[in-house]
Amino acid sequence: MCIRCGWAGPEEIYIDYHDTEWGVPEWDSRALWEKLILDGFQAGLSWITILKKRENFRAAFAGFDPDVIAAWGAPEVERLLADPGIIRHRGKIEATITNAQAWRRIEDAGGFDVFLWDYVGGSPIQNRFASMADVPAHTPLSNRISKDLKRHGFKFCGPTIVYAFMQACGLVNDHLTACHRHAPVAAMARSRPDRAT
Template identity: 50%
Template sequence: MTLPDPARPRCRWAQADTMMMAYHDEEWGVPVHDSRQLWEMLVLEGFQAGLSWRTILRRREGFRRAFMGFDPDRVARFTEADVSRLMADPGIIRARAKIVAAIGNARAYVAMRAAGEDFATFAWGMLPGGRTVHEPAPTARTDSPLSQAMAAALRARHFRFVGPVTAYAWMQAAGMIHDHEAGCFRHAAAGT
């Protein structure tokens, strides 16, 4: 285990090992405006439900391979044979309901685009002023009125495995919600 660097304090959750530190330092909370990348992040957050984020990070490349680089057009065409293939893939989380939801979420993404609704524009449009929301909390928060509204809007567009807790984690990861702790070296730069 790598010890945290006192000269570079991080959020408490990110101090466990080098993989989590790198994710925190380089990705978590950085605003993402690319629709395909946002969709990938949402799918991974759905797979994370009930598991640790470390588990997902360790398998992220396996997920990218198994889900065709997270190309929603390709994933939307997956069949029952693909579900069986994914259920046998040790490089991902083999939870049938989550796999089926990921495929359904690709179809929902494609349907939004076909209807003229860009996924990134939709997601960021849910935020006041379309900008990162700072939601400092004295204790670890797992959802908010904003994530409840986001989850409801996603479900209305036929997304699955997108409850308020998953939506909140996704919004944190994608930089829509700024939750870096006050003592974290990334706190001041988050949301920019």
């Protein structure tokens, strides 16, 4: 029997996400931004709600291309508010545009990926939690990243959202020690690709 983190399941889409994506180190700047945006949309909701709508979000938000979204305005906001395939929350939609502009500034200054991975020294933090009760909702580091993101103009990026993002994108390995994914994800920490210049 395959042992997984307690939150993974029972739906197959959730199990697949846990087994193939969650905790895998993400080094791509655009993909990191997409995940942060989706975690912001999750605020007040369950992750599976977002997961089931993820492809709709990608279609509605131009493949989460921040260069495109940064130029959007009121017409795009109204279009998205009329889209039943996504979470129709004006504040979160408008924040996505603002966050695309903030991403552009950080990307131009040296890379959003570098900005984020520098917080953990370029290598994922390897936690060894035995139970879900041990896993924090946020940490001093997620508090710090949240404050810095807000200072750069990001919205919907509180400490709890940021920690969930860190877990999902592999900045921390929070798979439980008994989980079949803990060791494989830990091994990925040693295979960071060189950043294209």
